[in-house]
Amino acid sequence: MTEPKPHADTADPSDSTDWWRTGVTYQVYIRSFADADGDGLGDVEGMRSRLPYLAALGVDAVWINPWYPSPQADGGYDVADYRDVEPAFGTLDEGQRFIDDAHANGIRVILDIVPNHTSDRHAWFVAALAAGPGSRERARYIFRPGLGADGDEPPNDWEATFGGSAWERVTEPDGTPGEWYLHLFAVEQPDLNWDNREVRDEFLDVLRFWFDRGVDGFRIDVAHGLIKDPALPDLDLPEDHTPVISDRIDHPFWDRPQVHEVYREWREVADSYDPPRTFVAEAWVANAERLAAYLRTDELHTAFDFDMVRAPWRADALITTAQSSLESHALVGAPVTWVLSNHDILRHVSRYGRVQPRRGEDAVDVFSDPVGTPDVALGRRRARAAILFELALPGAVYLYQGEELGLEEVEDLPESVLADPIWELSGHTRRGRDGCRVPIPWTESGPSFGFGDAKPWLPQPAAWSAQSVEAQDGDPESMLSLYRDALRIRRSHPVLAHPVVAHSVVEGATSELEWLDMGQEVIGFRRAGGFTCIVNLSDSDIDLPAGDIVLTSVPVTDTIPSDVTVWLDTNTARD
Numbered sequence: 001m002t003e004p005k006p007h008a009d010t011a012d013p014s015d016s017t018d019w020w021r022t023g024v025t026y027q028v029y030i031r032s033f034a035d036a037d038g039d040g041l042g043d044v045e046g047m048r049s050r051l052p053y054l055a056a057l058g059v060d061a062v063w064i065n066p067w068y069p070s071p072q073a074d075g076g077y078d079v080a081d082y083r084d085v086e087p088a089f090g091t092l093d094e095g096q097r098f099i100d101d102a103h104a105n106g107i108r109v110i111l112d113i114v115p116n117h118t119s120d121r122h123a124w125f126v127a128a129l130a131a132g133p134g135s136r137e138r139a140r141y142i143f144r145p146g147l148g149a150d151g152d153e154p155p156n157d158w159e160a161t162f163g164g165s166a167w168e169r170v171t172e173p174d175g176t177p178g179e180w181y182l183h184l185f186a187v188e189q190p191d192l193n194w195d196n197r198e199v200r201d202e203f204l205d206v207l208r209f210w211f212d213r214g215v216d217g218f219r220i221d222v223a224h225g226l227i228k229d230p231a232l233p234d235l236d237l238p239e240d241h242t243p244v245i246s247d248r249i250d251h252p253f254w255d256r257p258q259v260h261e262v263y264r265e266w267r268e269v270a271d272s273y274d275p276p277r278t279f280v281a282e283a284w285v286a287n288a289e290r291l292a293a294y295l296r297t298d299e300l301h302t303a304f305d306f307d308m309v310r311a312p313w314r315a316d317a318l319i320t321t322a323q324s325s326l327e328s329h330a331l332v333g334a335p336v337t338w339v340l341s342n343h344d345i346l347r348h349v350s351r352y353g354r355v356q357p358r359r360g361e362d363a364v365d366v367f368s369d370p371v372g373t374p375d376v377a378l379g380r381r382r383a384r385a386a387i388l389f390e391l392a393l394p395g396a397v398y399l400y401q402g403e404e405l406g407l408e409e410v411e412d413l414p415e416s417v418l419a420d421p422i423w424e425l426s427g428h429t430r431r432g433r434d435g436c437r438v439p440i441p442w443t444e445s446g447p448s449f450g451f452g453d454a455k456p457w458l459p460q461p462a463a464w465s466a467q468s469v470e471a472q473d474g475d476p477e478s479m480l481s482l483y484r485d486a487l488r489i490r491r492s493h494p495v496l497a498h499p500v501v502a503h504s505v506v507e508g509a510t511s512e513l514e515w516l517d518m519g520q521e522v523i524g525f526r527r528a529g530g531f532t533c534i535v536n537l538s539d540s541d542i543d544l545p546a547g548d549i550v551l552t553s554v555p556v557t558d559t560i561p562s563d564v565t566v567w568l569d570t571n572t573a574r575d
């Protein structure tokens with residue numbers, strides 16, 4: 001196994017087993033990153049060919065969305081075999097070469113594990129259908145008889161996250177209508193039964209399979225799922241509720257306390273490796289305390305902070321969210337894992353380019369189709385300010401491919417190309433998530449802007465020529481240059497590069513960060529060691545405080561304009 005090497009030009013504190021406390025991880029949505037074999041779909045060799053780009057960007061790790069064999073009913077989150085690579089993406093050998101080459105470039109590899117459900121083409125589910133009721137094969141999933149005289153009503157009123165009932169009736173091997181199985185997502189994604197020891201052992205073995213191949217960690221899909229209330233009680237939701245992934249504590253299938261037992265076992269496996277492997281949870285839970293429970297020292301290392309994703313672009317909201325996350329994580333000694341975008345939610349250029357919820361209004365709804373038209377230029381300006389805000393906070397950061405190019409959500413994809421199961425399952429009422437999954441533009445021209453030789457699986461907007469890597473490379477004022485500069489500085493700056501293990505919380509701050517009182521519409525905070533970050537979210541210019549400028553989201557002179565972030569060294573400052 002090849003060990004990751006530090007980037008040559010820095011004394012890199014993240015080159016340690018604690019790298020995940022401050023590391024910057026780049027999310028690669030494999031279908032849309034780079035297509036080496038010219039079939040219109042991204043692949044493993046395409047990703048491998050772009051490793052120098054990622055190394056030059058300055059990231060510590062990549063997280064790759066599921067690359068396993070899959071019928072792709074839900075972009076690979078319907079896994080048919082957890083120990084191989086999807087033929088459309090490559091081979092297991094190519095996967096191994098990618099892992100080794102990533103390490104040679106100083107980049108760790110995080111895979112995506114999908115434990116809540118398999119594909120309906122997984123050998124286990126095929127066997128469960130064939131074996132019939134009461135069998136050991138069915139006991140790996142959640143099969144139940146239906147209600148009503150003929151058993152033709154689902155066992156309860158649970159809805160699938162993508163729309164429709166969460167239950168599907170099967171035809172038994174003798175041809176009669178039979179039991180129902182639970183699928184919290186698409187019909188093709190039957191939920192596993194985590195009360196079954198065989199299921200638990202299988203996943204421990206899958207972890208070892210990839211850890212033995214040098215994989216550095218896993219992102220855990222729907223980490224707050226897995227365990228269901230065995231009584232399967234009705235939810236009794238009102239008719240007009242909006243689909244949400246978790247909305248309350250004591251839910252019959254989200255964030256149940258027994259799920260923590262699963263992760264304690266996973267942690268033991270990760271810790272048995274040298275260096276220890278790491279986890280990041282995708283857990284949409286009710287609040288920051290519930291999230292921190294996953295990060296106790298014998299459980300997972302990190303979990304995405306989705307509260308920041310839902311926070312509007314408003315100083316009070318961003319401060320409250322950051323502070324609450326920092327406090328709750330400090331109590332368990334875990335770093336906050338900041339994120340602005342991913343493959344499931346509206347790209348943040350398009351979120352921040354819209355009218356923001358005012359005080360007292362609800363948080364941003366990142367799952368529903370957006371309303372209105374974004375001001376993309378404004379969104380990009382705010383996205384520049386947002387990334388500097390995020391990278392200045394203590395903790396780890398995940399970037400979603402294309403955000404470093406300032407890509408916006410593609411909101412006008414023709415209906416005929418929509419591939420997200422949400423489109424069909426919602427009865428064409430929700431367009432789904434394809435708009436944030438459009439292939440990356442690498443070059444200014446060519447049929448797919450350098451993504452590959454064929455027509456890409458989703459069409460790219462013509463205006464993305466100007467957003468391409470080629471167009472931005474070498475332009476010191478481009479978004480790409482801002483990301484490169486920010487990541488380079490973050491790696492070597494004595495304050496920003498310092499891994500924070502905050503255990504204490506004082507009023508209005510954690511031990512590593514102090515908020516500055518700069519009025520209602522300006523964020524200011526100072527990190528221990530003399531580094532200050534100011535974000536001006538007001539409509540007017542503010543005076544630039546004393547200090548040496550480290551980096552700014554747009555060029556500034558002696559004032560900070562609206563929607564601009566400034567990093568200052570304030571060790572020697574006059575303030």
Ligand code: NOJ
Nearest residue numbers: 074077114185221222344
């Ligand atoms: C969360 C993943 O990020 C999403 O893309 C997927 O559809 C669901 N989990 C179901 O696996």
